[in-house]
Amino acid sequence: MKIAIVGAGAMGCLFAARLALSGSQVHLIDVDPATIATIRTKGITLTLDDGECQHLFVPIHFAEQLQECFNLLIVLTKGAVTSAAIRSVLHLITPDTRVLTLQNGLGNAALIAGHITPVNILHGITTIAADLQGPGEAHGNRQGHIYWWRYSGVEDLFMQQLNELLQRAGFNSCLDPEIDSRIWEKVAFNAALNALCTLLNGPVGVVGQHPQGKQLIQKVVQECRMVAVQAGVAFDQPRVFASITQAVTHQAHHLPSMLQDRRACRATEVEAIHGAILRIAGQHQVHTPTLETLYCLLKLGEPPCSAPSA
Numbered sequence: 001m002k003i004a005i006v007g008a009g010a011m012g013c014l015f016a017a018r019l020a021l022s023g024s025q026v027h028l029i030d031v032d033p034a035t036i037a038t039i040r041t042k043g044i045t046l047t048l049d050d051g052e053c054q055h056l057f058v059p060i061h062f063a064e065q066l067q068e069c070f071n072l073l074i075v076l077t078k079g080a081v082t083s084a085a086i087r088s089v090l091h092l093i094t095p096d097t098r099v100l101t102l103q104n105g106l107g108n109a110a111l112i113a114g115h116i117t118p119v120n121i122l123h124g125i126t127t128i129a130a131d132l133q134g135p136g137e138a139h140g141n142r143q144g145h146i147y148w149w150r151y152s153g154v155e156d157l158f159m160q161q162l163n164e165l166l167q168r169a170g171f172n173s174c175l176d177p178e179i180d181s182r183i184w185e186k187v188a189f190n191a192a193l194n195a196l197c198t199l200l201n202g203p204v205g206v207v208g209q210h211p212q213g214k215q216l217i218q219k220v221v222q223e224c225r226m227v228a229v230q231a232g233v234a235f236d237q238p239r240v241f242a243s244i245t246q247a248v249t250h251q252a253h254h255l256p257s258m259l260q261d262r263r264a265c266r267a268t269e270v271e272a273i274h275g276a277i278l279r280i281a282g283q284h285q286v287h288t289p290t291l292e293t294l295y296c297l298l299k300l301g302e303p304p305c306s307a308p309s310a
């Protein structure tokens, strides 16, 4: 299978390395000249939490430099640039190309569906964590899962083949027809943990072990559950708490992607996470005071260039 990964950051490098090491033909696509130059000259170094370290070269390009077609595109950019990223790779897509998004937040598949036919879109979440130490230098964990399904349509042979390919690459990949629930549960996880870690500038373990941290996490998850249920999506609250406990225990030192953005003075995914939940809460008149407060605090800390003009 010929795969292009859009976004050569923490997750893009982790996915590219593991897929390439298991024999897939992988190309990376990014927009940052420094990232592209560094990965071209130094390759990717992937360090896993059990100490395993792999170094390899994966071809990397600006989208416009590539002039070939792919069986699969995996979108691993931040949510704010999903549409721009898809527009830039349309020339790599045939009527049979599938596009898989594993981004955090709500609405990424819908954004992609603005550009390609919905039956070719696959969407899901991953509980794998990755930190970027520098361009091409990813630190990831072995634990964690990928849950995914088709955005529109029934299961087909391609999905089974892709699931096996991901498993051969060492991922705990699961096809899950209840994917909307998984996406809502992951957004609740991120709305709680990513926000608190970002506001307190600390890793997952610090926030999740603190009694007040736990209290706030509970409130956020409960508010998310109310919104999901009003939006017609089943929401397994104990599963979210179990997944947060798992992250606090096994990813204690991980800096959530939102905090990595904040520390690098980039805009965070607050709009794709809190903003998206609040917009749906508004449509259904669900009261979400904790989420609203976290949203405002996160917006206050966004870099000036991402603030709305007066």
Ligand SMILES: NC(=O)C1=CN([C@@H]2O[C@H](COP(=O)(O)OP(=O)(O)OC[C@H]3O[C@@H](n4cnc5c(N)ncnc54)[C@H](OP(=O)(O)O)[C@@H]3O)[C@@H](O)[C@H]2O)C=CC1
Pocket: 006, 007, 008, 009, 010, 011, 012, 029, 030, 031, 032, 035, 076, 077, 078, 079, 081, 084, 085, 086, 088, 102, 103, 104, 105, 126, 127, 128, 129, 130, 131, 132, 256, 257, 269
């Ligand atoms: N890191 C983690 O542990 C996890 C992350 N996720 C999710 O995965 C997604 C990716 O996260 P992560 O890898 O951390 O993000 P990063 O910011 O590390 O990587 C994103 C990369 O995409 C590049 N990019 C920006 N615009 C485009 C574009 N138009 N075309 C191609 N590339 C582009 C960025 O360049 P530049 O920096 O110049 O903008 C950057 O190199 C996010 O939705 C995140 O929430 C999910 C689970 C865990």
Ligand SMILES: CC(C)(CO)C(=O)C(=O)O
Pocket: 104, 126, 127, 128, 129, 130, 190, 193, 194, 247, 254, 255, 256, 257, 258
């Ligand atoms: C915390 C984590 C790794 C959970 O998978 C995540 O989603 C993120 O860093 O954004």
